[in-house]
Amino acid sequence: DQQVKQNSPSLSVQEGRISILNCDYTNSMFDYFLWYKKYPAEGPTFLISISSIKDKNEDGRFTVFLNKSAKHLSLHIVPSQPGDSAVYFCAASLLQGAQKLVFGQGTRLTINP
Amino acid sequence: KAGVTQTPRYLIKTRGQQVTLSCSPISGHRSVSWYQQTPGQGLQFLFEYFSETQRNKGNFPGRFSGRQFSNSRSEMNVSTLELGDSALYLCASSLQTGPVYNEQFFGPGTRLTVL
Numbered sequence: 652d653q654q655v656k657q658n659s660p661s662l663s664v665q666e667g668r669i670s671i672l673n674c675d676y677t678n679s680m681f682d683y684f685l686w687y688k689k690y691p692a693e694g695p696t697f698l699i700s701i702s703s704i705k706d707k708n709e710d711g712r713f714t715v716f717l718n719k720s721a722k723h724l725s726l727h728i729v730p731s732q733p734g735d736s737a738v739y740f741c742a743a744s745l746l747q748g749a750q751k752l753v754f755g756q757g758t759r760l761t762i763n764p
Numbered sequence: 765k766a767g768v769t770q771t772p773r774y775l776i777k778t779r780g781q782q783v784t785l786s787c788s789p790i791s792g793h794r795s796v797s798w799y800q801q802t803p804g805q806g807l808q809f810l811f812e813y814f815s816e817t818q819r820n821k822g823n824f825p826g827r828f829s830g831r832q833f834s835n836s837r838s839e840m841n842v843s844t845l846e847l848g849d850s851a852l853y854l855c856a857s858s859l860q861t862g863p864v865y866n867e868q869f870f871g872p873g874t875r876l877t878v879l
Binding site (some may be wrong): 680687693695697700717740750752753756757 | 768795797799803806807808809813814819821822854856858866867868869870871873
């Protein structure tokens with residue numbers, strides 16, 4: 652039962668262009684969504700989050716969009732930089748048991764010079 | 765401020781053995797969560813401890829257990845190891861000052877290999 656899905660295992664983008672990573676979820680009770688970035692041999696690092704009462708949240712080059720009716724969220728990175736090459740995980744949390752995160756399978760982003 | 769630390773970083777065990785992994789959270793953080801990462805299943809929640817009490821539990825067999833000490837340090841134990849337990853085990857800590865979600869900070873993980 653994969654409640655959070657990232658259907659693209661990998662994505663390749665040219666440096667300077669926009670990277671768009673997508674995530675779908677099935678549980679309408681999720682009310683908080685996060686994106687984490689992971690480099691090899693390191694733990695995931697928090698990037699950006701969004702509450703279900705919002706549809707957009709921006710932080711520098713990173714913007715997360717939430718479409719609750721479609722149960723879909725996306726992460727936009729503009730402009731993409733070589734240091735953005737990593738695995739990106741989408742995660743969701745319920746208000747109850749809030750510290751329990753449900754993760755997607757991850758998308759490996761490669762930024763090409 | 766020091767981040768989340770996990771020991772050991774790498775571990776090799778054989779089937780049937782048991783293993784204990786340790787996690788020291790960021791100073792002041794009272795919530796510690798454990799996750800298992802495998803290529804097939806991705807990142808899966810194991811359990812969360814807060815103030816020495818298990819507050820949430822994922823869908824793992826009873827062979828997986830944990831505890832938290834009064835200084836918020838946490839250990840997880842896996843008994844009767846199986847080949848499928850080979851994974852990266854990640855610990856995350858958070859302040860958890862209220863009922864809503866608090867950002868979790870992850871450690872580097874312990875890579876467990878079961879032979």
